[in-house]
Amino acid sequence: MNRTALDLWVGFFxxxxxxxxxxxxxxxxxxxxxxxxxxxxxxxxxxxIGGLKVRGPVKSAGVLVGRITDIKLxxxxxxxxxxxxxxGRFRFPKDTFASIxxxxxxxxxxxxxxxxxxxxxxxxxDTVTKTxxxxxxxxxxxxxxxxxxxxxxxxx
Amino acid sequence: MFSPAVLLRKLGHAVVERIWRLGFATRFLFAILTHSGxxxxxxxxxxxxxxxxxxxxxxxxxxxxxxxxxxxGLQGFETLQRFGSTEALGIMVALSLTRELGPVxxxxxxxxxxxxxVAAEIGLMKATEQLKAMDMxxxxxxxxxxxxxxWGGVISMPLLAAMxxxxxxxxxxxxxxxxxxxxxxxxxxxxxxxxDWRYDIWNGIIKSFVFGIAVSLIAxxxxxxxxxxxxxxxRAITRTVVTSALTIxxxxxxxxxxxxxxxx
Numbered sequence: 001m002n003r004t005a006l007d008l009w010v011g012f013f014x015x016x017x018x019x020x021x022x023x024x025x026x027x028x029x030x031x032x033x034x035x036x037x038x039x040x041x042x043x044x045x046x047x048x049i050g051g052l053k054v055r056g057p058v059k060s061a062g063v064l065v066g067r068i069t070d071i072k073l074x075x076x077x078x079x080x081x082x083x084x085x086x087x088g089r090f091r092f093p094k095d096t097f098a099s100i101x102x103x104x105x106x107x108x109x110x111x112x113x114x115x116x117x118x119x120x121x122x123x124x125x126d127t128v129t130k131t132x133x134x135x136x137x138x139x140x141x142x143x144x145x146x147x148x149x150x151x152x153x154x155x156x
Numbered sequence: 157m158f159s160p161a162v163l164l165r166k167l168g169h170a171v172v173e174r175i176w177r178l179g180f181a182t183r184f185l186f187a188i189l190t191h192s193g194x195x196x197x198x199x200x201x202x203x204x205x206x207x208x209x210x211x212x213x214x215x216x217x218x219x220x221x222x223x224x225x226x227x228x229g230l231q232g233f234e235t236l237q238r239f240g241s242t243e244a245l246g247i248m249v250a251l252s253l254t255r256e257l258g259p260v261x262x263x264x265x266x267x268x269x270x271x272x273x274v275a276a277e278i279g280l281m282k283a284t285e286q287l288k289a290m291d292m293x294x295x296x297x298x299x300x301x302x303x304x305x306x307w308g309g310v311i312s313m314p315l316l317a318a319m320x321x322x323x324x325x326x327x328x329x330x331x332x333x334x335x336x337x338x339x340x341x342x343x344x345x346x347x348x349x350x351x352d353w354r355y356d357i358w359n360g361i362i363k364s365f366v367f368g369i370a371v372s373l374i375a376x377x378x379x380x381x382x383x384x385x386x387x388x389x390x391r392a393i394t395r396t397v398v399t400s401a402l403t404i405x406x407x408x409x410x411x412x413x414x415x416x417x418x419x420x
Binding site: 009016 | 200207211314315316319321344348353356361
């Protein structure tokens with residue numbers, strides 16, 4: 001095979017490979033919608049995070065505003081400390097409520113930020129004080145059963 | 157007659173033989189890296205190997221990728237339908253391919269198609285004393301023959317794995333959206349929301365790059381270390397496929413445990 005045809009084939013191969021990487025990045029992955037602006041971190045403490053995972057979404061009014069970057073246990077209060085990386089374009093008031101929700105019945109869990117009315121804004125590194133833990137189905141069911149049993153005893 | 161002493165001696169001999177080969181392979185890798193300058197200075201040599209390892213493997217990689225994606229689409233739909241979440245087909249197909257099947261299956265196919273041909277070529281050059289002749293003419297066979305083949309494989313492998321994954325996603329889309337009727341928008345949007353560029357796709361590319369180094373090293377080493385007879389070369393080819401497959405699977409486990417530990 002002469003040199004020109006060889007170069008042509010190798011060039012075609014490399015271009016096809018790069019096109020595949022580009023396709024994966026833009027069409028399959030979230031590179032095109034990736035948040036390229038600056039981010040700041042907030043922390044939120046929860047009694048129970050349920051099935052929350054690192055890299056999980058942080059949403060406000062259903063819109064993606066950040067990602068969970070770290071989850072650890074506070075050794076003194078035994079609460080889960082969730083670190084949130086928030087898109088720098090969005091600022092939230094001091095009395096913002098952080099809750100753990102589940103998308104749909106079987107969907108992934110995410111942190112939802114419900115905005116309050118405070119005029120002061122949360123700054124980088126601040127901790128969201130108002131939080132609501134994940135709903136644990138087993139707890140709910142056992143509470144329901146106990147209340148039913150108590151109702152039954154009252155009737156007697 | 158069965159004798160524990162003989163068995164122990166054979167076992168010991170086999171272990172020493174493996175350790176010797178491992179040491180030689182490591183030394184061989186360093187020799188390749190030291191002589192890699194030639195492979196890049198004389199670019200046509202490496203381009204020729206990218207052609208033989210990469211371009212000639214295109215058909216098997218693209219067709220296999222398409223079919224693997226189609227099977228994933230079909231099986232995924234069957235399973236997800238039971239939970240009423242067929243929209244998640246896109247993310248299921250994409251994550252399976254970019255994280256695991258793309259790099260691993262492309263690596264196995266690459267070892268069978270390109271690795272064996274490299275091992276056979278170098279083994280035959282050794283059997284016909286071409287390597288010795290080069291040495292006699294003061295041409296270093298590692299710089300002239302081995303290094304370009306090694307780098308040709310290392311460069312080709314990640315590109316082939318990316319093409320395999322891309323074709324697989326298209327195969328999954330073809331079956332799921334075109335033939336079965338999963339919603340097109342949900343298929344792509346769920347995929348884009350769930351597949352992370354850096355975490356899933358980039359890690360998959362790193363995996364395929366590591367597999368490329370492993371398979372290329374095994375292929376050139378087995379060819380270079382083969383017994384210079386017809387039987388020796390055939391054994392080298394067999395060893396290339398077996399060792400490459402086992403190495404890819406073992407490396408995949410190690411890399412996966414590092415890359416995706418406890419966060420998915």
